[in-house]
Amino acid sequence: MDLDLAQVRAFVAAARESHFGRAAGQLFISQQALSKRIARLERQLGVRLFDRDKHSVALTEAGRRFLEPAQQALAAAGFAVTEARRERRSLRVDVWGHLYAPMRTIGLVVENALGAELGLSRDLVAATTALGRGEIDAGFGRVPPLGEEFEHQVVRLEPVDAIVGPAHPLAGAAELRPADLRGSTIWCPAALDRLDFLDRFTIHFGLDAVAASVNLGLDHFLDQIRAEPERVAILPSGVPLPENTPLSRVPLTRPTPLYAWSLLWRRGNPSRSLDALRRSCDEATTQRGWLDYDATRHWLPDADRATLD
Template sequence: MDLDLDTVRTFVAAADAGQFQEAAAELAVTQQAVSKRIAALERNLGVRLFTRTARGAELTIDGQAFLPHARELLRVAERAVTSVRTGRRPLRVDVIASRGAATGLMRGFHRVYPDIELDVVMLFDIDTAVAAIRSGAIDASFRAVAMPGRPLPEDIESVRVLDEPLQLLTGPAHALAGARSVTVAQLAGHRIWMPGVVPGTEWAAYYDDLVAEFGLTIEATGPNFGSDALLDTVADTPALATFMGEQMRLVWPAGHGLRRIPLTDPTPVYPHSLLWHRDNPHPALATLRAHLAAAAAGLDAAGTWTPNWVTPR
């Protein structure tokens, strides 16, 4: 059985008004249209819903039984429409990982705009993120763009929002552990271990260029057991160090004695960009873009390095 929502809405309006004429005025249709809709609903249900009286129209016993269900049908329909209506659903943003700089940017946005509902998701690779933006599954994604030979589709917009300085992370027994800062040239010959660098990702393209530019050695061997296992290994292995972003939020046991050391001459910075579909009308997306633009500072600053394929500001 198919129930037409306009017909159900007409029934509820007539039940509330007690008169077809008043229901017609409320719905901005003719009284004849109301009568036809009610008659069609009665034929569909196989029962009489109203009894005509001198005072108007009164619900039959069947009409009284159907009324609460009719109201619920309309409520469900309204919730369904609201869930996808522009500006009424949460803004859905991909931040790649929970501890990275993009998550910090979104937390800052939420502090400034606590009334904007957010859904935060974590998608691994840029192809998945771009596909999700184009399908409407997400509204935006933080990425480093564009990788060599893989330009963004024409309907995807991007803007650089943060240049995040890299730091060297060492254990307490590493040869550079006591340094207040380290030049990139000083890292030549040292083993940098980054098991999370997966070929084909934008961060792999970034570190490939970093290695080629400065003659460094980055090892991505072994399974990636996550940041906690990485910290344990670096803390216990004097010959290993790793790179991480300045805004990466990590907590480690006091006994690890890990050091986060700034890199200089030049400072490699990881470029974070926001990606979105050019036809996305969600008003909160415009608010997010304006917020990030206002907060962006020091992009392409003197003394920093990024690969030449990175989208300029």
């Protein structure tokens, strides 16, 4: 019997979450697609793997027996892909979140990691898909909680600033608290369900947010801030603004929100080049103080703070 690993991956995710919807979200597929994969797997095995009701799913006895070897099969498949590609000359690292200029950070790291080259991914979904297929070795960007198929380490915690236009009533402020932004509209480069940090930030501080219709790059994004006086952008403090821009950059304090940049890879990847890149990340965080965090002065989403514990 030849097992379809996509079906096995769907089963493992559903078993871990006890919920088809959450499992589908982790795999970046629809719930209907996940249900179909599991149904095909059950037909092929000739056993029922889950007991289902309207609110949750639970493993059957057969499902409990199948779970551990299924996890081992996925790990073995990932290892096989890595071994087949071991002789590649360089380590491929794709980055996403280009509006926030991730190259400022990962570029400094790969300078000390021999044999690493950088590429571009459209977004986190594209990067995790490429990782799953073995097309890249690692990714770099903002990493929300993911399934057990992937591992990540936080490389940098970067303060964020408020960017306001010349007509905004807060434009002359030397600094702002996040709560001071109530009454303004946080202008987002994409829908909030695709922007984990901004979603959590606006909910935590009780702020209103609106998504741009299309992301055409930093200049276009900032032009929209300048055109609408009530809009505010939230950008990492190191993102350079265009020269001679009328926009103001105002630091956020009390607390200062921190944007977490992370290195992401597929669990079970034994690559020596990846190990070297991770060591380079560790050295950079130590030398540059990139992981400085004080709970009395800073704010992090719960998932990021848990990663640091």
